[in-house]
Amino acid sequence: MRIALLLFFTLILVLPTQANDGYKLWLDYQPIENSTLKDEVGELMNGIYLFDQGPTFEIIQSELSLASEKMLGASIDFKKINREKSLLWIGTREQLLPFLSASLESEIKNLGEEGYWMGMIESDGAKHFTIVGNQPVGTLYGVFNFLQNIQKGTFDKNTLISDYPKVKIRMLNHWDNLDRTVERGYAGFSIWDWHKLPEYIDPKYKDYARANASIGINAVSLTNVNANALVLTTDFMKKVKVLADLFRPYGIKVYLTARFSAPMEIGGLETADPLDPEVQSFWQKKTDEIYSFIPDFGGYLVKANSEGQPGPHEFGRDHSQGANMLAEALAPHGGLLIWRAFVYSHEVDEDRHKQANLEFIPLDGNFRDNVILQVKNGAIDFQPREPFHPLFGAMKETQVGMEFQITQEYLGQATQLVFLAPMWEEVLKSKTFRPTANSTVSEIIQTPVSPRQVTLMAGVSNIGNERNWTGHLFAQANWFAFGKQAWNPEINSDQISEDWIKLTFGQTQELVSKINQIMLPSHEAAVNYMTPLGLHHIMGRGHHYGPGPWVTGGRADWTSLYYHRADSLGIGFDRTSSGSNALSQYAPEIANNWSNTSQIPEKYLLWFHHVPWDFKMKSGKTLWKEIALHYDQGVKSVAEMQNIWASLENDLDAERWDHVNQLLAVQRTEAEWWRNACLLYFQTFSQRPFPAEIEQPAGDLDYFKSLSFPFAPGIRPSW
């Protein structure tokens, strides 16, 4: 007996040591260690009264049950709870109406469909901590907020909280192909196992929906914007319906990418001309059919006349004619047409930077009000750092939404820890000076141009079928950050990282502080060792893995030379009036300021100017020296990230620690490779020595040029 008891207790000690594979994301509720908080939460959790039933409240119930079991080791018996004796009330405004003061009711009502309120309510002299949403999904968001505050150790039942999303559509764009490969995917295959749908429903689908709901994501485009028309066939609709049904109670709507030439590919027509009645009829019928399967289908996301995708131009029509035709089919059902502004013509006669504005500004005012333009954060293509896209603020009568890239195509792909929130924050908080003097990108994407229009923030997903969802554990933080920034584009990145660290690793101050010191500078580090001072698009061709400033040949704007323009005189792309004049597409306040090499923020210098190697920077150093120092600083920053992580070995589970530790070593190697390859290459133009104070770039430029990566991930398989 004694031995049995001993074994029993040993068992308890042994269990928590099991490996953490990262599958549970930021939702891995841990036992509450603070006894005061534990008592307080224990009391609340011991008597939860749910005012509603239905699918979303079932999710709320199971989330609370799981949290209670994990945080408190106690199960909740919802059936036994008496409403009046319950300390925690959860419901919708309508159900809680009898207990709300008129002013509180009105306050809650103003939070909108997805908003929630929580705080103490008195009824018959008893106090009830109450979580209330206008709709079930708002209540769900409130419950997740409540649980996250507990897990972060910041919960206080006497603090009122009310919140609502500042952007209407907070959306993941999966660039997932129907064969389960993922364009620019670095976490394995697509999680959508189309072949087994609709019959087999992977439990992962629910875990995915739960994770999204927990950070406020309410829309998902399932398929690659380089689209395959087959997803619009009836066979696939049945599959999509399964996902839509699963996601609905989590407040998530499903969208599909619509291939513009679908009428020809699956409709048997000889044209996809948007003004052709047969084409219009095809899309109407097709759209009606989708809604017959999925009554709350979100709409279409379209990439047209860009990088070889078909579009209205083939038929002599413009973007607005193409978009409006699809929007017309969606309108009767309340669907949205999302048209991507990432377009550029095949004949490169203008600076690619300018093409979106050139194509879309003339169309401003032509779009139906259920059309939204989805604009990438910058004018080129998800570079490590880009100035904000000049379309933001330039379109007066057209709704524009933001497209960020969560997957790290240009930012370290599968192997680098780069926390993207600071980059997104930089873009969101950029002043556009249009439409008003105080406008920012953030404000523009939060403000509908007409009452009937919606706002949008989209993020290109970094999710795949690897066990930890995102390949690199820290890439989970980018998924999390995207949700938080889409909910509130004004949030600071350090608040996001702190929350994510607490939910993912633990609450101790030292842990949070150290991991923050890794995450927060990681983006600047990547910019430094890849593309400092406004350099851009100098990575390997096609796969975009590693440095390739020497890439030439073929289409001009697919070469690196086109972007860096290094020569014996200097380096950088002249986009001032003496060059492509792309700067003129910004508000005059910006154009004037940035036209001047002594006024433009140095981080954008080479983006807009061709600058002599001996140009004197603000530091007093020459441009050449400053470039070299930045590259070197990038490497040093990674070394520092490694050091901090090494110091955490005993504070974290071995599996996650080792995973990140290995990848940081890879990142160090890759950062050195970037620095050495780029500096050796640019030196062939600058003809100047490396500064003495940096680690001298080593290696052989020809060797770097010779490297090839035929199996780099995220591109068309070579098999």
Place this chain on the structure above:
Amino acid sequence: MRIALLLFFTLILVLPTQANDGYKLWLDYQPIENSTLKDEVGELMNGIYLFDQGPTFEIIQSELSLASEKMLGASIDFKKINREKSLLWIGTREQLLPFLSASLESEIKNLGEEGYWMGMIESDGAKHFTIVGNQPVGTLYGVFNFLQNIQKGTFDKNTLISDYPKVKIRMLNHWDNLDRTVERGYAGFSIWDWHKLPEYIDPKYKDYARANASIGINAVSLTNVNANALVLTTDFMKKVKVLADLFRPYGIKVYLTARFSAPMEIGGLETADPLDPEVQSFWQKKTDEIYSFIPDFGGYLVKANSEGQPGPHEFGRDHSQGANMLAEALAPHGGLLIWRAFVYSHEVDEDRHKQANLEFIPLDGNFRDNVILQVKNGAIDFQPREPFHPLFGAMKETQVGMEFQITQEYLGQATQLVFLAPMWEEVLKSKTFRPTANSTVSEIIQTPVSPRQVTLMAGVSNIGNERNWTGHLFAQANWFAFGKQAWNPEINSDQISEDWIKLTFGQTQELVSKINQIMLPSHEAAVNYMTPLGLHHIMGRGHHYGPGPWVTGGRADWTSLYYHRADSLGIGFDRTSSGSNALSQYAPEIANNWSNTSQIPEKYLLWFHHVPWDFKMKSGKTLWKEIALHYDQGVKSVAEMQNIWASLENDLDAERWDHVNQLLAVQRTEAEWWRNACLLYFQTFSQRPFPAEIEQPAGDLDYFKSLSFPFAPGIRPSW
């Protein structure tokens, strides 16, 4: 305090309910419930003395630690153990020599490099349960056997066990491409993340090696037999070396697929002629280079002059000249050249069934003694049921090995529960009547033709990056079974399934019996609803998913008609002397017997005979009726599998139960589809009604024919 204690105990009750995602395979040690066994094992585990150190003994130590923690809730302190007081001794024969009698020592020695012995040894009057191998890896196999016996509840310390593998090379063939797609893979991407190697070492690699070692697999070919020469470049060698180093202490050697045209593709030569001195030199240098990275590299696996792969025929040379040239390069290092016998010429002038024998028998005696021919179990291609390949027994001076397909290309792919051990057992136990009257396939592959030659059983892997390794949970049983049958080709499948069930689900008699009733008949069920009575190769073209008996057009032997030959008179492929005479390639005892429609086992009838629709079967029924009954019986069997599984809902964890339950429903749908499509199609020839006693095939043949599966898994991505 009381509440805390209460919570604490609730926590214990709550923890085991967590989901089982299948990752731990058959190695998920569970607490021992039988108290007698638990005491006995507890006593042994409490004092383990390891006679050796080194990498393999570190693995042994950590396996024992894990098992003890999970089974007993007790950790083992190896450092504190005094040898004489230890009850469990583990070491190699050499170290244990002082304690072994001369006869026991000799008995153990005869078990060979990988064999092991366990039992009681007395020393100084004390008894020690001892696990001893001739080499560390043998000891590791012994320890796995010991732990599995405990987990199965069959351990008895007073039973002597000695065992050794009956086949020398027990090998997985991964058909994994370098871009992580997997040919005929149904479990996601390749687990080999080449892009991140050699820097990033996924912890999964070790778990993979451990799983293989636990079932005696000792060789792995990492790459697709449709090979890419780039795996032989120095860059890739560095990656392969990492895996080889990891696998070595688990007793696993690494092999690579060698593309015959590599000298042209990566060697800069203009020929790959095996008699060309430059080509020979290329392979010698390349092979030397591999061995400089991996001193115990296993060798090459080659698919040549088959399905478009390059080979010696392009240069006017024969298979033996091609194989010997590569074998020559490997010989100085002790490497093995495995040459696949799955070849057929592009010009179909002969029954494809005959081609391997036609090509290889004339070469018998020409191969170097470090060459082994790897022969598929049947002459066509991994069909649901095939008679054994006539090369077994036909080659007198050439070593032949077996190639089974673990991945279920033709046997349900991602969605069907088909336990393959009975199929493999049927092949292995087939009498060949050559080289002796009592020969069997099993005996042939266990017997080296010369003392210097090795024996081989290879299985095409079903492993991918899905969390449960194999996609379908029950596909794990096929991986397990392959290991067990490669270790001992004489083992019975019901012993394998019983072991697997106990290790995977639990020991209760009812559980074992019920799951056995699902697994053991599952192969016959699949044969019935797909290809009964000797039908073969009538599945969808290319992807091989679902029925396609109507497939015609293009190359003759890639059509279904070529194989089933249905017409108004009857059905089946005449391979007797009145037809292709493939039967003559078997021993006369078989050829004579099977030439007779009344003597041939009915399961092979249509494989060898074109039989009239009204032919009277042994049951007294007509062939047409018998075919229909078999198809219907296949569906009924799946329904029965579903019923049994449904009855287990409360005996299993919800996650695994639901996963299998869903997939069985899919399998039922697919079985009905096979039955309906095939019977409706064959009826267009037979022109006879369906028997009244079966469920009448429903559906529209044109509809079945119209189905297309452009994104079926396991084939070249269509992106």
